[in-house]
Amino acid sequence: MNSDLVLRFGAGAKIFAVSLFAIVLSLIVFGIFVALSGVNPLDVYDLMYMGAFGSWFSWQNTLLRSAPLLLTALCTALPAQMGMVIIGGEGAFVLGGLAAAAAGLLLSDMNAPALIVQGVMVIAGMCAGGAIIASAGALRHWRGVNETISSLLLSYICIAVLNQMVEGPMRDPTSLNKPSTRALPDWAMLGNIPGMDIHVGLIFGLLFCIVAYVLMFHTTFGFAARMVGGNVRAARMAGLPVGRLILVVTFLGGAAAGLGGMIEVAAVQGRANATIASGYGLTGILVAFLARQNPLIVIPVAILLGGIDASGGLLQRRLDMPDASVVVLQGIIFVILLASESVQGHLNILGWLPRIKPRTSAVAAAKGAE
Amino acid sequence: MDETSIGWWGVPLAIFAGAIRISTPFLFVSLGEMVTEKSGRINLGLEGTLIMGAMSGYGIAYLTGSPWLGVLVAGLVGIAFGMLHAGICSLPKVNDIAVGIALMLLGTGLAFYLGKPLVQPQAPNLPSINFGWWSDLQQVQSALKINALFIIGVVLAPVFLWALRNTRWGLILRIVGDSSDAARAMGYSPLAVRLAATAFGGFMAGVGGSFLSLYYPGSWNEGLSSGQGITAVALVIFARWNPMNCLWASLLFGGASALGPALQSVGVTQGYYLFNAAPYVLTLLILVLSSSSHRHIAGAPGELSVTR
Numbered sequence: 001m002n003s004d005l006v007l008r009f010g011a012g013a014k015i016f017a018v019s020l021f022a023i024v025l026s027l028i029v030f031g032i033f034v035a036l037s038g039v040n041p042l043d044v045y046d047l048m049y050m051g052a053f054g055s056w057f058s059w060q061n062t063l064l065r066s067a068p069l070l071l072t073a074l075c076t077a078l079p080a081q082m083g084m085v086i087i088g089g090e091g092a093f094v095l096g097g098l099a100a101a102a103a104g105l106l107l108s109d110m111n112a113p114a115l116i117v118q119g120v121m122v123i124a125g126m127c128a129g130g131a132i133i134a135s136a137g138a139l140r141h142w143r144g145v146n147e148t149i150s151s152l153l154l155s156y157i158c159i160a161v162l163n164q165m166v167e168g169p170m171r172d173p174t175s176l177n178k179p180s181t182r183a184l185p186d187w188a189m190l191g192n193i194p195g196m197d198i199h200v201g202l203i204f205g206l207l208f209c210i211v212a213y214v215l216m217f218h219t220t221f222g223f224a225a226r227m228v229g230g231n232v233r234a235a236r237m238a239g240l241p242v243g244r245l246i247l248v249v250t251f252l253g254g255a256a257a258g259l260g261g262m263i264e265v266a267a268v269q270g271r272a273n274a275t276i277a278s279g280y281g282l283t284g285i286l287v288a289f290l291a292r293q294n295p296l297i298v299i300p301v302a303i304l305l306g307g308i309d310a311s312g313g314l315l316q317r318r319l320d321m322p323d324a325s326v327v328v329l330q331g332i333i334f335v336i337l338l339a340s341e342s343v344q345g346h347l348n349i350l351g352w353l354p355r356i357k358p359r360t361s362a363v364a365a366a367k368g369a370e
Numbered sequence: 371m372d373e374t375s376i377g378w379w380g381v382p383l384a385i386f387a388g389a390i391r392i393s394t395p396f397l398f399v400s401l402g403e404m405v406t407e408k409s410g411r412i413n414l415g416l417e418g419t420l421i422m423g424a425m426s427g428y429g430i431a432y433l434t435g436s437p438w439l440g441v442l443v444a445g446l447v448g449i450a451f452g453m454l455h456a457g458i459c460s461l462p463k464v465n466d467i468a469v470g471i472a473l474m475l476l477g478t479g480l481a482f483y484l485g486k487p488l489v490q491p492q493a494p495n496l497p498s499i500n501f502g503w504w505s506d507l508q509q510v511q512s513a514l515k516i517n518a519l520f521i522i523g524v525v526l527a528p529v530f531l532w533a534l535r536n537t538r539w540g541l542i543l544r545i546v547g548d549s550s551d552a553a554r555a556m557g558y559s560p561l562a563v564r565l566a567a568t569a570f571g572g573f574m575a576g577v578g579g580s581f582l583s584l585y586y587p588g589s590w591n592e593g594l595s596s597g598q599g600i601t602a603v604a605l606v607i608f609a610r611w612n613p614m615n616c617l618w619a620s621l622l623f624g625g626a627s628a629l630g631p632a633l634q635s636v637g638v639t640q641g642y643y644l645f646n647a648a649p650y651v652l653t654l655l656i657l658v659l660s661s662s663s664h665r666h667i668a669g670a671p672g673e674l675s676v677t678r
Contacts (some may be wrong), residue, residue, distance in 0.1 A: 037483075085467050144661040148414065148467055149604045153650045153657075156597045160647030167643060285471060324482030331418075331476025335458065338469050342461035 015292055022340040023304075026333040033328065039319055051314035052307030060197050066306025067198075068093070070205030071260030072284025073291065073298045074212055075133060078253035080293035081216050082246060083229035085148045088136060089257045090281025091155030092129030094162045096258025097265040099128035101181050101272035102170065104265070108188045117188045121262050129258015130251040132158060137250030141243050159277050166273050180273035190267035201263030205302075208256050212295035215252075225249050257281065279327075283309065286334050305330070380509060381632050387513035388628020389621050390520055391586045395420065395578035396620035397523040399602035400609065401530060402574025404616055406452075407606055408534070409567035410547040410560070410673030411459060414470025416575040417599030418477020419451040423579025425485035428590040431580075432493035440493070441519070441580045448576020449569045451477060456568035460561045466675060474599075488590045496585045517585045519577070523617070530613035543567060547671035575599065601653050608656045610669040623649050 031041030052062050075089035103124035107117045132154050139145040165181075172182040190200050216222035225245050228235040235242055264276050287305050291297035312326035399416055406413050413419075423444035431440030455473055459466045499521070502514030534540035542563060546553040550560035582598075583590045605623060609615035630645030 085465075085471075087471055139658060143658050145657045146607075146661075148471075149600065149607075150654060150657060152597070152600050153604065153654045156650045157647045157654070160643050160650070163646075164641065164643035168641075282475060286475065289468065289472075322483045322486040324479050324486070327475065327479030328483050329479075331472065331479045334472035334475055335454070335469070338464055338472055339458045339461060342463045 018340050018343060019290060019292075019337065022337040023333060025340075026329065026336045029332050029336065030329045033332075034321070034325070039321060043319060044315065044321075047314050047318055048308065048311040051311030058310060061310040062303060062307040063198050063202055064306075065309045066302040067202040067205045068260040068264060068280040069284055069287050069302040069306055069309075070202075070209055070298060071256045071263075072281045073287035073302055074208060074256035074284075074295060075129075075253040075281070076285050076288035077291065077293040077295055077298055078212055078216070078256070079133070079137065079147070079250050080288065081222070081226050081229050082249050083232075084137065084140065084246075084250070086133060086136060086151045086250065086253060087148055087285050088133055088151030088155040088158075088254075088281070089284045090277060090279070091151070091158035092132045092254040092257035093261040093264070093281045094155075094277045095132055095158040095261065096125035096129035097261030097269075097276045098162050098165060098272050099258070100125035100262035101184070101265045102165075104184050104188055105170075105182055108185050114187050118190060118266065121188075121266055122259060125258040125262025125265075126255035127258070129261060130253075130255035133254025133257070134247050134251040137246045138243075141246045155281065162272065162277065163274060170272070172271070175273070178273055178275070180271045183271045184266065188266070189270060190263065199263070199267035201260075201267045204259060204263060206299060208259065209295045209298050212252070212256070216295065221245075221248075257284070283330060286330055289334065290337060378636060380636050383509055383513050384632035384635055385625050385628045388632060389625035390516055391624065392627045393620040393624025394517060394520045394523060394581050394585070395598050396602050396605060396623050397520070397527070397617060398578030398581065399575045399599055400605045400616040400620055401523065401526060401613060402448075402571035402578075403603050403606045404530070404609070404611055404613060405543065405574075406564075406568050406571035407674055408543050408547045408611055408671055409564045410550065410671050411456070411466050411564050411568060412470065412603065412674060413452065413455050413473075413568055413571055414467055414600065414603060415451065415455050415473025415477060416470075416571065416603060417595065417597065418474040418481070419448050419572050419575040420477075420579035420582070420599040421481040421595050422447050422451060422477045423576030424583040424594050425481040425488065425579075425590060427576070427580025428493050428583035429485070429488050431584055432488065432491050435494055437494050437496045437584045440584055441496070441577055444576040444580035445573040446576070448572035448574070448579070450572070451576070452569040452572020453565060455572070456561075456565040459568075460565065482592050485590055485592075489592075492589065493584065495588050496581070498585070517581070519581050519585065523620075527613045527617040534613070544671075547673055549672055575602075578602075597650065601649055604653045604657055607670075608653070608660055610660075611671065612669070623652065626652050 027045070031044070034044050035041050051058055053059060072089040072093055075092055076086050079086040100121040104117055104121045107120055112120075133151065136147045136151040136154055139150050140147040167179045170181045171179050192199050193203065216225065224235070224240050227238070228240060228242050228245050232242060260280065261276060264280075265272050269276060283305055287298055287301050290305070291301040308326055308329060312323060315321045315325050316323050399420060403413065403416055426447045427437075427440035427444030429440075430443040431437040434440070451473060455466075455469055458464055458469050496517055496519060498515045498517045500511070500515050502511035505511055505514070534544065542553070542558055545556065546558060546560045546563040553560050553563070578598075579595070582594050587594070601623065602620075605619045606616065609619045626648040627646075629648050630642050633639075633645065634642055
């Protein structure tokens, strides 16, 4: 049992070290890049730290931006447990926001109690997002359509639907410059966590990550799902309902992103418009990969990338850098991270950790159990 | 409006003109990606390459005054991105789809970062050839103004088909794509061939991107590409890795994309945004119809991860 823990800790530490190495290397490469475009990299790093984690104010800003990332990352991380690469989080996020706005407006017009309005908005957002990603899962399972491409195409379709709805049937005639739906009444909006300037969406995100982790790694359902990811044929031989597992897990992933969209509408924007498609879905993909698709590790990674996101505004204002600077850094991190994946296991950076093969540890665990 | 003078005939005419205009980037990206996929690798990062090509081509054309130099540089930038993709993918344990997503993000970010000063200035556009001289109608004339890159693409498609079937290079490419073991046994390095094939795919995507900024819509801004790169990747699967099919599929997609603007020009504005989604819906439908969970897609390279 003990050696099993050491093994787990060792593997985790190794992954952590490689990821940290990738991030540090990316910061160096990004520093060279900004230096070439005539900005002092040290100023950039300093401002990024200030803007992300320098004060309680910037911490709040960082946490606000990490809330949607927690949820969109799950949209990639959960299906990844079954060996699927889903990149349609943006679409699920957008559609979730739109559905939540529609449900919220409908119910608040009927003067339903606030808690019911919010509850139905949560359900509507999750169902809309879940349905989109589950359809990518279903197409993969029953028609063999590549889920990466189909989820991205669905995502573009969702954004078109959002534009159509806010420019057409759901448009508030008074929104002239930026077509939007009508605003939700104040009483139907999600409030802040007591004592902070952070909306409760952060708590939704944290809870979803923890529940997803427990579900995937500590239940028989999760074991079955990960078995499908490991080897579909073996899972079928073992009699697992592969199709149903794929549907449920992809639905949960999409529901997470849809909930993110609902929070964006019900706690931030107050209405649905084109701004809810602002790239949280794309950054979520990076968060999931950086967290090695582990829902629990998604939490610190989302906070880190939320911080990078939050510092973008400061870079823009103080150093007059383009708002795409943050995307460049994210792209560099992503590329270097994937390249470093192959380093893992070859370079024994943490040579001092005992190297135990999984087989021996399993035997030891079995002996311990006897 | 002139369009109304020929009434509803304007719709098919606008779709025809739009099909040619809009299909050109699809055609270049899909021909390049076809070569990459034939070697057994998929590069989803072409979306980023396309945007980088659009930005760099526009920048060079603006600085030098020569749009063709812009096209060339866009292609070279595409080669760099293709080689980056292939280089990372040749490391062990690296997934080509994930690298593609990463390069999509990096390419988009870099293009927006470097292209910020290019939003204002106007660069010279690529020339077009006027095939409509015989008509008095202004709409017909403008519809038959066909850009030079499209014509190059149309010529390239049958050349590619011939080269794939009849040349030594085509054979090596197909062997590497179908079985890297067989290629190794024959003394060819799969990694080197894939590097070349991905670099070539990047070149074509870069050129396709430069078309966006240098011909249609003909300016540089951040909303220039909306998934043409990724749609073209899906289109290759629909085209069954056949260059001539890439041409027909690109025209079909161009036509679908032109539907919304064409209807708008005769006053049908209902559902404009939904018509914008037509190419994506069409791609998805075609993928659904042409895939199967039971067997390989006919004609798919054996080593291609996306069809397994």
